[in-house]
Amino acid sequence: MKPVTVPFFISHQGCPHTCVFCDQRTISGANGNLPTAAEIISRIDLWRSTAADRPLEVAFFGGTFTALPEKIQFELLAPLQPLLESGDIKSVRISTRPDYIDAARVAWLAAKGIRTIELGVQSLDDAVLAxxxxxHSAAESLAAISCIKEGGITVGVQLMPGLPGDTPASSLHSLQMAIAAGADFFRIYPTIVLRGTELARHYAAGKFTPLTLDRGVSLCKLLLQRAMQSGIPVIRIGLQADHGLNAENILAGCWHPALGQLVRSQLYADLVCRSVLPGQRVTVFCRPERLSDVVGIKRGNLQKQIDRGVEMVVATDTTLKNEELAIKTEDKTVTYSIISDLHYSIHEV
Ligand code: SF4
Known part of the structure; x- marks a missing residue:
C-alpha cells in the first residue's frame, strides 16, 4: 500500500550555497524555522487521522538535511524513533546535496529510519554545474548515488533540464548516467526563472535563455520515455504550484501547473498521430488511470485528432498496461506502447 507522506519543509536550512536558480524561500514558502519535536508529533497525529489504513512516511523536503548541524539532524529525527519502533510511521525520507553524502552519514541515517534520500543532482555535466x-561536480553526484545504494537506502535523483549551458543532449546524458549509477526514481524539474535569483539577473541581462514551455515539454517527453524504457519511475515533472510558488514569482521558463500531465498527454497524442491516418474513425482504449492523459488537458488531444480529420472516441480497458493504447479501427484492433512504438530523436527537441 502506497504510504501517505507527512511533509516538513525545511527551507534552505543547512545549505551554505546559492545556486543561481534557487530561492528556497519562494519554493518552500516556509519562514526558515525548523519544526519542534511537539510540532512534528502533532502534524503526524493530524495526518494519521486522515490516512485510514495507509502507512505513514515522514519527509523532510526543501533544505539540505545532511548539511544541518548534527545536533539539529538528531533533534529532527529523535521524535520519530519511538514511532518507527511502534510501526506508527513506516519510514523517513530526506533531501540533500550530493556533496553532503558519505558512507558514515548514510549508515547513521539508515539507523535512524531513513529509507529514501532524494539527491539534488540537477545535471551530470560539470560545465552546467559550474x-x-x-x-559540486558530476563525479561527486555519481559517488553519492552509489554510496546511498550501498547503504541500502533508496535514492531519488532530481534533474533540472534547461540550466545555464545545458542542452537537450546533456540533459539526456545526465538522465542516462544517473540510471547507470543506480537511480531508483526521478523528479524532473525544468528550470524556471524565479524573481530575486541570480538567474533572474542573468535573464534580465540577456545572458540566459530559458526553455519555453513547448521545448520543455518536448524535452521532458524524451526524458520520461527514456526513463520508462529503463523501468525507472519519474514520480514528478515540474514544481508544484503550492508552498509559495505562484505565477507572480515565476519570470520565465518551462512551467505549467499540470506539467506532468501535459508531458504524458503528449506521449499518448504522438502515439495516436503515428498510428492513425487522417480520415480514419477509431476507438482508443487505455487504462482507466490514464484516461485524462489520453484525452488531454481541456480535451486537447481529442481536438488535435479532429484537426487531423480523425474521428476518435476514448474508452477504458483494465487489461491494458499504463503505457499501452489499443486502437480499434473498422477491421482490427492493435495495441501500441508509448515505450516501444515512439522513436524520438534528440534533434526533434
Ligand atoms: S543546494 Fe539546494 S537549497 Fe542550496 S542553494 Fe542550491 S538549490 Fe538552494
Missing part, C-alpha cells in the same frame, strides 16, 4: 553555481 555555470549554475552548484559547487
Amino acid at each position: 555555470a549554475s553555481g552548484r559547487g
